[in-house]
Amino acid sequence: MSKTKENIFDFKLFKRLFKYIQPYKGVFFGLVVLVILLAGLSAATPYITKYAIDDSIASKESKDFLFYIFIMLAVLLFQTVFQLSFIYYAAYLGQNLVMDVRVKLFDHLLRFKMKYFDNSSVGVLITRAVTDMERIADIFGQGLFMIFRDLLTMTVVFIVMVSINLKLSLIVFIMLPILLYATRIFQKFMKKAFEEVRTEVSNLNSFVQERLTGMKILQLFTREAVEYKNFKAINERHKKGWLKTVWYNSIFFPIADLSGSITVGLIAWYGGLNVVLAGKVSEGDLIAFIMFVPMLFRPLRQIADKFNTLQMGMVAATRVFKVIDTTSQIDDTGTLVAEHFKGDIKFKNVRFSYVKDEEVLKGVSFNVEAGETVAIVGATGAGKSTIINLLNRFYEINDGQILVDETNIKDVTLSSLRTQIAVVLQDVFLFADTILNNIMLNHPEVTEEDVHKAAKDIGIHDFIMTLPNGYHYNVKERGVMLSSGQRQLISFLRAYVTNPSILVLDEATSSVDSYSEQLIQNATDKITKGRTSIVIAHRLATIKKADKILVMDAGEIVEQGTHKDLLKKQNGYYKNLYEVQFLQEEIA
Known part of the structure; x- marks a missing residue:
């Protein structure tokens, strides 16, 4: 297996994609700022809730309670605006980038020797220029920035949790290695599965394109039954490829949900006992941690989900750049411009x-x-x-x-x-x-x-x-x-x-x-x-x-x-x- 396939991330490939971001640097850095703001605001709601409970509800003094409510509403409003801007401009960047790559690919194809097309499937080339391009757009629209946002959110939540209560934080962190290990295994298997899926999609596109183009020949030679059987076989392989991804998802995501539920249960058990019996944990701390757990585990679950999108985009980008890197052009090194030939x-x-x-x-x-x-x-x-x-x-x-x-x-x-x-x-x-x-x-x-x-x-x-x-x-x-x-x-x-x-x-x-x-x-x-x-x-x-x-x-x-x-x-x-x-x- 090649080095590219062994690595979960292909940083060399990302570096190449980033070159296409140069015309949109302003949008890119704007998205980075939005990610930082969203990560910072993510921990604000539980943190404010903690003080609202401890200062107003637990102490039965409501003088500052309305103030906390207004603060939470302001945080939610900013989160909504930033989230809307983030989703739009991430997709905007992805679509502009992929437009530039697609134009370059098509321009490259226009100059290929006829020998290249003699030996290449039209269906596969169509897949590269259309379907694979959309997967590349998803790298930025649904993959990379989403993962960056979730990682930063987890970091902020981690810091806030430790600052509030170390013992409750340790309960959460005991479960994290299990989920992290499961995530890594999941990513490894999903990369292989998506490579298989992309191959079968190309085969399916090629088969359909050729049969539709040659429909008259199929009907003239009464090949309908044979081609129907061949099509079923290709679809079966395509289905099996996708079912592998479904199978891996069906294993991983229940494990992620179960880990989160167990963690919430342990916090409720341990924190509840300390609130009732020892008074070492405040009611606000307990509620905040119950709110923090999904904020810590859900991003990890989403990272795995978005990583699927990222890996599909990486596989697609590898295939597209393979075509772009193909040197099959006729050497156009001539300097004479023929305005008219005599015809000898x-x-x-x-x-x-x-x-x-x-x-x-x-x-x-x-x-x-x-x-x-x-x-x-x-x-x-x-x-x-x-x-x-x-x-x-x-x-x-x-x-x-x-x-x-x-x-x-x-x-x-x-x-x-x-x-x-x-x-x-x-x-x-x-x-x-x-x-x-x-x-x-x-x-x-x-x-x-x-x-x-x-x-x-x-x-x-x-x-x-x-x-x-x-x-x-x-x-x-x-x-x-x-x-x-x-x-x-x-x-x-x-x-x-x-x-x-x-x-x-x-x-x-x-x-x-x-x-x-x-x-x-x-x-x-x-x-x-x-x-x-x-x-x-x-x-x-x-x-x-x-x-x-x-x-x-x-x-x-x-x-x-x-x-x-x-x-x-x-x-x-x-x-x-x-x-x-x-x-x-x-x-x-």
Whole structure:
């Protein structure tokens, strides 16, 4: 077990969290002052009660009794105001701090390599950014300051009790070690239990997110019964994790209550005998101590309860900072800002692997002249889409060079590089927003008029206007309100409206209806005209007009040339691929 897990408190982690308090130092120190005031006032009521009883009730003289009542009312009023301020500003500090951490986490995630997301569960990342963040907020809103207040309250009560009557104090202190030991054991087991709970919550979120996203596949393959069974199993583990915490609570809190009750009984017994028989303890002392016991034991019980919250927050903070500490960003060390590319592209002996020692590209070299349309074809897994990913620097190459206009893309800032390269993917992702916002993507230089003009240029304005509210039609999550062909058309417009220097079409005409395909083909002819374009397609009929075709197989370029030139090669890879596909279309 790691050192972090062995320690009940992770002071290093707290120190890191405290760095986020710097903008809110005034609130933090204000809370410290409120804690001190509340702790001081906590012992005031029993102390005043003692003198009210001894000076007025026991002596049967009521001249100062009303004065004591007014003092107690003033104390209660101040306690109420301070308590209200304390609760509000503790939560205020926690929410502001967690907002800053969440923004930093999300900003960090935005710059991760695609490889990180390839190997990470979306559900787990959502848990880190949402649920875990609330647990961190609870560290300050319900944990740390509450514990500090309770500890200070116990200290003040302890001092006042000793100053009033040492013997009665000793009775109370005999029971404290038992409760302190039980508290420490409780905290130790609860930390392990909460780590298990957080793990199961992440697993549950991940499972639900994936199944809801892939609901169509589940129903198509009649997986409902199987997934229901899997979901029950995950929920069972989640339930068991939480029941462990409930079990520990059900043991500890009755022990804490029993200890307090026994202590009150001993004080009543011992103090009562001394009041009646020996007169060594005053009636005021006895009543004050009976009031003090809950004030001493309840904070200890609450500390254990708040410590649960604190530990959940610590576990959550550890997980969040683990993501923040992950160095998975593409090195954005380039200094050149690309305002426009002519469009010359060169791959020089590029080698790349998603998994170590399993090369996907094996020394790929090719040239694309400015303004050319180059098609890349090959079987699934040949490395076609990988070329696009590397051109956009979603992944880092293992060896070789990628040049645009004779400049290594590593020397160009990531933002300007990707701004000049527009990509239309086969699997179009649309946000739950309007068509207009999905096209503009908050691009500062693109206006609604620009979008309308671009849509008319590529021939899809009429299609958009047939939708309810036209450009302001909300396509819902992932664009479910549109067909695959319609989503593809929106992605073409999104690429075209930014006027990129280089255009990439990745399987853009696959799996769409004939009407949409015709619109897409017209749009393709329009947006590829006069700019460097790379087209990846399984359907070879769509790339006959390409200036050059690169044929890939198992991570290597095995042939290249025009459509006509490649068909002339006897037993050529492209010729065989074309004839097989043509024959299949004839049979269909």
